[in-house]
Amino acid sequence: MSENAIEIYGLTKRYGDLFAVRDLNLKIPHGSVYGLIGPNGAGKTTTLSVLASLLEPTAGRVLVGGFDPSRDAQGVRRKVGYMPDVMGLYENMRVNEYLQFFAAAYRIPAKEWPALIGGLLELVDLTDKGDAFVDGLSRGMKQRLSLARALAHDPEILLLDEPASGLDPHARIELRGLVQELASMGKTVVISSHILPELEEMCTEVAIMEAGALLASGPPKEIGVGTGQTRSVKVRLWGGSEKTFEVADEIEQRDLVRRLVVDEELPVIEVTTIEENLEDLFLRVTKGQRQ
Amino acid sequence: MSGFRRPLNPVLARELRVRMRGRQAAVVLTLYLTILSLFLYLTYRSVTDIAALSGISSVASSASAGRNVFQWLLVVMLALVCFIVPGLTGGAITGERERQTLIPLQVTLMKPLSILLGKLGASVAFTLFLVVAALPLIGVAFVLGGVSVGEVIAGTAIVLFIALVLAVFSLGWSSVFRRSQLATVTSYAITLFLVLGTPLIYASQRIASSSYQGSGHTSKAIMVLNPFVLTADVAGGQTGSSSAPLNGLRSFVHPNSYSVGSSLVRSNGTTFTRSNPVRIPQPYEGFPFWVRSVIVFLGLCGTTLAVATYRLRTPAPKER
Numbered sequence: 001m002s003e004n005a006i007e008i009y010g011l012t013k014r015y016g017d018l019f020a021v022r023d024l025n026l027k028i029p030h031g032s033v034y035g036l037i038g039p040n041g042a043g044k045t046t047t048l049s050v051l052a053s054l055l056e057p058t059a060g061r062v063l064v065g066g067f068d069p070s071r072d073a074q075g076v077r078r079k080v081g082y083m084p085d086v087m088g089l090y091e092n093m094r095v096n097e098y099l100q101f102f103a104a105a106y107r108i109p110a111k112e113w114p115a116l117i118g119g120l121l122e123l124v125d126l127t128d129k130g131d132a133f134v135d136g137l138s139r140g141m142k143q144r145l146s147l148a149r150a151l152a153h154d155p156e157i158l159l160l161d162e163p164a165s166g167l168d169p170h171a172r173i174e175l176r177g178l179v180q181e182l183a184s185m186g187k188t189v190v191i192s193s194h195i196l197p198e199l200e201e202m203c204t205e206v207a208i209m210e211a212g213a214l215l216a217s218g219p220p221k222e223i224g225v226g227t228g229q230t231r232s233v234k235v236r237l238w239g240g241s242e243k244t245f246e247v248a249d250e251i252e253q254r255d256l257v258r259r260l261v262v263d264e265e266l267p268v269i270e271v272t273t274i275e276e277n278l279e280d281l282f283l284r285v286t287k288g289q290r291q
Numbered sequence: 292m293s294g295f296r297r298p299l300n301p302v303l304a305r306e307l308r309v310r311m312r313g314r315q316a317a318v319v320l321t322l323y324l325t326i327l328s329l330f331l332y333l334t335y336r337s338v339t340d341i342a343a344l345s346g347i348s349s350v351a352s353s354a355s356a357g358r359n360v361f362q363w364l365l366v367v368m369l370a371l372v373c374f375i376v377p378g379l380t381g382g383a384i385t386g387e388r389e390r391q392t393l394i395p396l397q398v399t400l401m402k403p404l405s406i407l408l409g410k411l412g413a414s415v416a417f418t419l420f421l422v423v424a425a426l427p428l429i430g431v432a433f434v435l436g437g438v439s440v441g442e443v444i445a446g447t448a449i450v451l452f453i454a455l456v457l458a459v460f461s462l463g464w465s466s467v468f469r470r471s472q473l474a475t476v477t478s479y480a481i482t483l484f485l486v487l488g489t490p491l492i493y494a495s496q497r498i499a500s501s502s503y504q505g506s507g508h509t510s511k512a513i514m515v516l517n518p519f520v521l522t523a524d525v526a527g528g529q530t531g532s533s534s535a536p537l538n539g540l541r542s543f544v545h546p547n548s549y550s551v552g553s554s555l556v557r558s559n560g561t562t563f564t565r566s567n568p569v570r571i572p573q574p575y576e577g578f579p580f581w582v583r584s585v586i587v588f589l590g591l592c593g594t595t596l597a598v599a600t601y602r603l604r605t606p607a608p609k610e611r
Contacts, residue, residue, distance in 0.1 A: 015609065049610070052398050056606040069606055074400060082398045088391035092309050104301035105399035149395060 002066060005030045005157050005188035006051060011060035013046050013212075020046040022212040024060070028190060028205070030156075033183045035203035036192040037282055043212040044192040045085060048159045051190070052082040065157055081150035085161040085192075087142050091135035095126060098134055099148060106153035120148040124178065140171030147178060158182060160191040164198060176202055196282055208282055220281070232274035235260060238267030244274075301401065302409025307416060316417070323371055323421055327364060327428050334363040335431075357435030362527070362537040364429055365446045369522055372418055372454045377482050379417060380461035381475030383410040384603070385468055403603035407466070407596060411458055418454035422447055446526030449581075453518045456588045457482055463595035466602040489517040511544070515584040520544060524581040544580045 006028040013021040021043040028034045036044045049055040050062055053069035053076045062069055065079030090098055099117045108116060121127045124144035129137065137145065143163060150158060160179070164172045179189055179202050193199050199206060200220055207217035233253050235243045247253045253273065260266045310316055338356040384407075387393040396406060429447075432438050461478035468474040492513050514520050523540030578586070 050606070054394065054397060054605050054607070055610065056608050073606060077398055077400055080398070082395075084391070084394050086391040086394075088393075088395050090305070090309070090390075090392060092312070093305070097305075097308070101301055101305050102395070102399060104304070105396065105401045107400050146395075153400075 002063070003030065004028055004063075005032075005065060006034075006190065007063040008047075008051075009061045011047065011050060011062060012058045013043070013050065013055065014058040019212045021050075021057075024209075024212075024214050026207055026214065026217060028188060030188055031183070031186055032204045033179060033189045033191065033202050035199040035206040036190065036209060037196060037199060037206055038192075038209035041211065042209040044209060045161055046212075047209075048082070048161045048190065048192060051076075052080060052159050053077060054082075078153065079155055080157045080159060081153070081155035082159045083146050083150040083161060083163060085165060087146045089134045089142055089145065091133070093134055094131055095121070095134060095137070095145060096130040098145065099152060102149050102152045108153060116152070120151055123151070123181070124148045125174070138171075140167055140174065143167060143171065143175065144178070147175075151182075155187070157188045158190070160189065162192055164193055172198060216281075234272040234274055235266075235268055236270040236272070238269050300405060300409040300412060302396075302406055303412040303416070304409075306409065306413030310413065310417060316420075319375065320421065320424060323375070324424060324428075326371065327367055327425055330363050330367045331360055331428050331431060334360050335435075353435050354437030357432045357437035360435060361429060361432035361438040361442070361446070364425065364432060365450065365522060365526055366519065366536045368422065368425055368450055369453060369518060372421070372450055373457065373482050373486055373518065375421070376414060376418060376454050376457040377461045377478035378475060380410070380414040380458045381465055381478035382471035383414070383462055384465040384599075385471040385474045386465075388469060389471060397603070397605050403600045403605075404596070406603060407462060407599050410465075411455070411462055414458040414462075415451070415455050418458075419451060422450060442526055446522065449522050449525045452585070452588075453521070456518075456592055457485075459592040459595050463599045466599035485516050485518055489513050489520075514544070515580065515587050521581055521584040521588075524579070524584070 004027045006026070008024055008026040011021055011024040012019065024043070024047060036047065038044050046055065050057050050069065051064050053064075053073040056070060064076045067075035067079065069076045090101075093101070096117060099120060100113055103113050103116060104110075117130070118127075121130055124147055126137075126141060126144060126148070129141065134142065134145065147160075147163070150160075163179075164175055167175060176198055179191065182189055183202075183204075191199065191202065203220060205217065205219050208215045231247060231249075231253075233245045233247055233256060235245065235257075237243070245256055247256055253271075257268065257271055261268050335356055338359045384393070387396065397403075401409075426447075429443055433440075433443060457478075460481050461474070464477045464481070465471075465474040468477065493511065496510070496513070519537075520540050520543065523537040524544050527537035527541030
């Protein structure tokens with residue numbers, strides 16, 4: 001078995017003259033929580049749709065759980081749970097019925113349903129809502145029910161397209177906890193989102209996309225180095241004044257401090273590396289590409 | 292935990308459960324039975340009044356009333372099916388798209404044909420429910436006489452068959468379009484064409500033919516697409532009152548015969564009775580009219596289902 005849950009080689013999706021995704025190459029390791037970051041139109045949803053065996057790529061090859069979605073969509077669907085960016089729930093069904101319906105659609109034997117549905121409802125914290133109608137649930141509950149639906153066949157890989165979209169802060173925290181729990185169960189989670197600080201906390205790796213192209217990818221802490229951009233160092237001097245410098249790496253940072261203290265004899269009392277968050281990184285990387 | 296157990300198609304199980312839970316099913320059933328009952332009453336009154344005025348014997352009058360009631364019920368049932376089925380099925384797939392529930396369904400292990408058959412099954416099952424609900428009314432015609440069990444079975448079966456055909460056509464449009472409104476309107480337009488468009492085309496062909504050639508021979512091929520003519524050919528019977536609606540349509544398919552009272556009169560004047568059945572001459576060589584009609588409809592249904600399956604297949608070149 002490959003060490004990667006998902007492998008994407010030269011994925012291109014074109015609609016006429018418009019490139020939704022252009023020559024995308026990615027490898028997503030098993031058990032990782034992988035964040036796809038990018039503005040609207042970056043190609044995140046298109047990429048997830050190809051991985052979920054909904055869209056045919058124009059060019060390139062994709063392997064999901066070892067299966068090519070273009071050749072063996074059923075193989076991919078056994079391995080993948082997909083939660084689209086819209087909830088798409090049957091509002092006139094009860095929560096239990098809704099999950100039974102998807103259990104049947106995934107050909108899970110009926111005798112396994114009670115335990116399966118009980119487990120899913122417990123996981124998404126909807127145990128007491130089993131007999132409630134879907135249209136009576138809050139948005140956060142509906143989102144969790146969508147997640148339970150995607151988990152009905154116990155997939156190895158989860159594709160979550162903008163799962164936090166439209167949720168209040170409390171529901172977002174719950175969702176983050178859920179994703180972390182799924183990751184601890186050994187599932188590979190690919191998650192696209194605009195809410196970057198949350199992705200930063202959840203993701204073991206991220207890929208930044210814009211206009212269908214991959215700008216950077218890797219673990220959040222390393223990705224800035226990989227892009228060849230600088231980082232910020234804040235130097236506080238005696239008397240309260242502060243200066244900020246841009247450096248490329250740690251060596252350059254040491255050289256800077258030596259120059260300030262030894263060569264320029266400045267009264268340095270504190271040197272702080274400004275940790276760049278994912279949002280800063282995203283802005284910096286996408287700005288760099290735009291220039 | 293029941294209702295979705297295999298081998299019942301999950302989409303069919305869901306549709307039946309949700310459809311019967313809502314108020315819509317009860318409203319449709321009530322209206323449907325009210326209209327049928329009204330027609331039953333009016334037909335019975337009209338036939339018995341005419342019989343009383345003409346001095347026809349009570350047995351003959353009862354048989355004639357039975358046949359009239361049966362055929363009118365069948366015609367009204369068929370008209371209601373033509374009205375109800377496109378409305379029920381036109382939004383089957385577009386509705387899933389509009390509610391954004393199609394994608395979660397498409398990423399399950401259900402194949403496009405399975406999804407379509409589930410939707411189709413739900414529509415036909417509801418029509419079956421309507422037909423079964425109307426059986427007590429048809430039973431009235433049966434009690435009056437003049438109708439055989441075979442005719443009742445054939446009539447009911449053909450109404451269900453036409454419901455299936457209309458459901459497949461509507462499902463096809465539902466898979467082609469993105470909006471329910473457009474799919475439903477197109478489904479009704481197609482149904483209207485089958486019911487009213489086909490005789491109009493036939494009539495215009497006939498007028499054109501008699502204008503240019505002087506003779507009146509016109510192909511009736513277009514009429515194999517007419518649900519009422521098909522029903523008349525299957526369930527019209529060979530005897531009965533000339534005022535029974537299906538008899539008139541049947542004589543269109545079989546012009547060499549027409550009916551008066553409870554006996555059949557050939558165009559050469561020879562009279563046949565029920566006890567002396569006669570093979571009706573067919574206007575075409577080969578298969579009977581209704582067989583041709585059924586074959587044509589099955590062919591169209593197969594093509595429509597193939598197109599609909601293609602439209603629902605994933606992965607697709609673009610989102611549909």
